[in-house]
Amino acid sequence: MAGEIPLRNIWLLFLYAADLVQYKNSFERDVEAARDLPDLVGRLIAHVVEQRLRRNLSRGYRTRAAVLPRVRGRIDMLATETGQLMERGQVACQFQEHVMDTPRNRMVRAALDRLAARISEPETAHRCRSLAADFSRVGVANKRPSRAELGLDQIGRNERTDRMMVALARMVFDDTIPTETMGSTFQPGTDASEHLIRRLFERAVGNALRLELEPQGWRIAQGRRIDWPVDVSTLGMPPILPGMQTDIELNNPATGRRIIIDTKFTRILTSSNFRGEILKSGYLYQIYAYLRTQERNSDPPSLTAEGILLHPQVGGAVDETMIVQGHQISVRTIDLTADASEFEASLRQLVRLANSTSLRNESVGGEIAQLLF
Structure with missing residues (x-):
């Protein structure tokens, strides 16, 4: 399924996921020439680093x-x-x-080293390998910094190129680029590509909503992990109980509105022997569980929280x-094969949904009323 999506749209997802959407009209040559996402990231970081050097x-x-x-x-x-x-004419300073x-x-040198070992395009x-050597020659150590060190190294407003370099380097170490390392990372191939694009999809939607909605409160x-x-349970239940984690959660303290968005990179409908195409039951049960298990009288927004299943x-x-049972649940699709302007328009439609009043008393309520009366 990943192969059906044009690389330019994967590039757009990547930009939103990396908070680099302001660069969407840049690097068109690298975007067109890249064979896959790791190659694209390698080309971009190499281009930016060469300019910086x-x-x-x-x-x-x-x-x-x-x-x-x-x-x-x-x-x-x-x-x-x-x-x-001092007796020897020296002083400790x-x-x-x-x-x-x-x-x-x-951080950038560590990313270059990792990409050089994993990109298939020679x-x-x-x-990437040559640029990592250039960093070494000017005294940059081959040691990835900690999050605390990066947090202290604030990038100024005028350091635009550095911001791009560091954002790309973070993507390399943020499980967004598939690697061959044993453990929690992913092997290259079909499964890795599906996971990679699903992760990009989730983060792109979340960041797009954050850019639009945070200024509005x-x-x-x-x-976010939820419990x-x-x-009461037996001693053996907690270790085997599956965890729950929401993809995207929107909260508006002023209005008390809460929306949980669950993103999936699969078809939203599946074939049924008797009813044609229907929603995949597992995904519907999942969003239902997210909404119902979190209901608490002490948390009023949880009692009317809304859920959205968002698929390509x-x-x-x-x-x-x-x-x-008091919760509005929507199933929606977004066209990732459309051009960039249409894709962004679809994201803005989600923003309008978040900003609109609940549909509880509008279209859905009206349709139900027509059925009842």
Whole structure:
């Protein structure tokens, strides 16, 4: 199924997922030439890094301690006296060095090393390998920084190229690019491609909604784990109880409205022997469980939370809604084979849905009333 989606639309999903949608009209040549998403990321990061190296990498300050023949920075009196350094004409100092070995540059070098080992396209892999060597020559260490280190290395408004480099590097280490590492990552191939694009789809929709809705007072959460409302259980039940995790959750504190969106990268309908095409029951049960298990009187939005099953469009479009035990549940499709403007229009339709009043008293209520009266 992934092969039916044009690469340009995968590129658009990638941009939304990486919070880089402002670059959607850039790098068209690299987008067209890329064989797959890892190759695309490698081409993009290589292009941006080559531009950055022409103007020199950004520098940062690093604290260093050393024994010197003259004072530099602050004197470490304890180390100086303990080592009796002054008798030998030396002094222990702590000072700031202006270096290129910053967390952001180490992150980019680590990403280049990883991509060089995993990209199947020889030319792109060679570019990544050469650029990683260039980083080494200017003193950037081959050590991936921690999240805390990256958090302290704030990127300024004018450092546009650095922002692009770091965002691409984060994607490499964020399970969005498939790898061959044993464990929780994914082998290249059909299954990996399906998982990869589903992850891109989920993150792209979530980030698009965040960009549009957060300025309007909404709170957007992605990947929130929720618990089963267990009152009593045997000792062996908790270890075998499956976990629950929502894909996207929208909350509006001002209106008390909550919407849970579950994204799937599969057909929304399946064939039935007796009724033609019907909704896949497992997905419907899943969104129902997300809504009903979280009901709590102490949390009023949970009592009327809405659910949306969002799938890519395969065949005809689907846009239907029902109310089940006080919860509005919608099933919708979005066309990923359309051009970029149509795809973004579909995302904006989701935004309009989130901003509109509940359908409970409008179209659905009207249809039910017509049936009853």
